[in-house]
């Protein structure tokens with residue numbers, strides 16, 4: 050059954066082994082960079098992405114699959130809510146260690 | 156310090172082996188996340204925003220230098236080079252890998268530490284006064300009793316699935332530094348008129364969305380009855396605490412609902428039934444445990460040390476450190492030293508692996524290889540000879556550990572907040588950083604005097620904002636971070652609930668609001684009157700007017 054959505058959505062999860070926040074891409078891979086996240090613009094698209102994500106959950110790649118509202122107004126897509134935006138950026142403190150230093154930071 | 160016996164070792168090692176097997180089965184998919192989650196939580200492993208988080212217990216806040224070195228080693232090898240000391244005398248690692256946690260737990264077991272019961276609806280790490288056994292103002296060292304409770308509550312089959320988490324704190328001193336009235340059960344060691352040692356027993360304290368201050372259940376409980384009485388207290392709660400609603404499941408709700416007299420009556424009735432079965436341990440066992448906590452053999456030294464006074468006379472920072480970060484010891488010529496983990500602009504409670512190693516080395520040199528962790532997220536070196544204070548201070552200062560602000564406005568408690576925590580509404584740490592930068596002036600801080608600011612990133616209240624002289628609570632305001640200010644709380648023996656002053660602020664506004672509150676205090680205080688006393692005398696209106704303007 051299609052999920053009700055009120056706007057564009059992206060899929061967020063944590064990798065099983067290290068818990069790193071990752072985003073489902075259009076190719077069905079998991080990226081550390083939110084800019085690469087696939088955006089679902091309809092309930093059908095969201096259902097499609099979720100089935101890919103849930104398969105990754107079953108095959109022990111990720112946990113905690115969460116569809117979140119996407120903000121598509123900027124240059125790159127980002128989670129709309131502060132909580133998930135924080136999750137995509139890493140801690141705002143210890144910038145000597147964080148995602149800010151290198152987007153590929155583990 | 157307590158040393159594990161063969162039972163302790165066997166139990167903890169068996170738990171590590173069991174968890175190693177569970178992790179392997181999770182990695183291969185034999186266990187689903189749903190099946191695995193409760194298992195990892197029983198071992199202190201959470202999943203947070205960016206990574207797993209491992210919470211390691213520091214029983215009653217006491218660590219040996221070697222244990223601290225192990226914590227440093229774990230931070231270095233398995234994490235990103237730091238750890239976070241928490242209000243419940245635990246340490247949290249923010250970046251462990253799932254597949255490596257069994258190794259971490261094994262390394263901890265090697266130094267007699269674990270993460271058992273640091274999560275879940277069980278009896279958690281028992282916390283106490285960070286100066287226990289070393290302070291001049293105590294009736295008796297509470298740690299032997301805390302250790303008894305640890306042994307009794309570890310893997311207690313009947314109390315592994317309580318309605319909700321259960322936190323016990325115990326103090327042996329008149330000044331309550333362990334916030335016992337904010338715990339599910341609080342114990343105060345006291346002496347009765349006959350000179351016997353026992354406990355005042357309190358229950359039903361807690362924070363979260365319904366803050367409640369614990370009430371006295373029994374005025375005097377003889378020491379030998381401690382465990383059977385606790386068993387009775389837990390039984391009544393376990394049977395009658397609400398399991399239908401997570402927010403009403405803590406003992407505070409039960410005690411409020413039935414009234415403390417009725418709760419006490421039921422506990423006494425239950426106790427009568429069970430007190431004669433051997434739950435309490437024989438006197439010899441208590442003596443055996445007490446022996447581990449025997450005070451170190453300290454030769455009495457001169458209490459006045461001219462070199463200390465001399466340095467204090469010419470160095471204001473040392474003088475401030477002496478006044479704020481050292482406290483009276485039981486034995487003349489010694490002091491308890493608080494190492495502030497609150498550098499101005501820094502992260503409250505964080506320590507790097509190098510700092511942990513240094514503290515371990517300093518403990519070997521100056522404090523009988525003993526270290527304490529306080530609920531205010533600082534480290535303590537007990538039993539330091541006063542003559543060593545100048546040298547110790549210099550070494551701490553060089554490592555960024557000499558901030559002389561213990562008990563002052565910048566000694567802030569802050570929870571991890573939205574920088575790490577998946578339950579958060581807002582960040583907490585950056586607010587603490589901005590406040591400490593804004594007040595980065597020791598003369599001004601000394602003038603303001605004792606003032607406790609406590610910050611939580613959501614209503615769960617891990618940052619104790621209900622007990623803050625100034626409390627700050629992060630709320631979600633239409634998807635943006637918003638901060639409420641509360642005034643008048645206390646976690647001490649004069650415990651009180653802080654009250655919300657008015658509408659919330661954004662990140663900058665909350666810091667301005669703190670400044671305005673402090674300005675009111677400075678303008679209105681009477682000779683020698685501390686912030687909390689001034690607030691209690693003045694009431695909220697004067698502060699409200701200054702913060703929100705006249706209406």
Ligand code: HEM
Pocket residue numbers: 201203208240241242243247319320337338339360361362363364405569570571575576577578615616617618619
């Ligand atoms: C980052 C992961 C954390 C999570 C998921 C978490 C979760 C929670 C939750 C759900 C509660 C409310 C319990 C209730 O009212 O029934 C709570 C309370 C509390 N937590 Fe945490 N917490 C975290 C970190 C911390 C830290 C870092 C500290 C210490 C600085 C801490 C200390 C406390 C304290 C003191 C309480 C209040 C206990 C009470 O309600 O009486 N927690 N926590």
Ligand code: SF4
Pocket residue numbers: 570571572573576577578579580581583611612613614615616617618
């Ligand atoms: S108070 Fe809220 S935000 Fe802070 S650590 Fe606890 S659960 Fe997380």
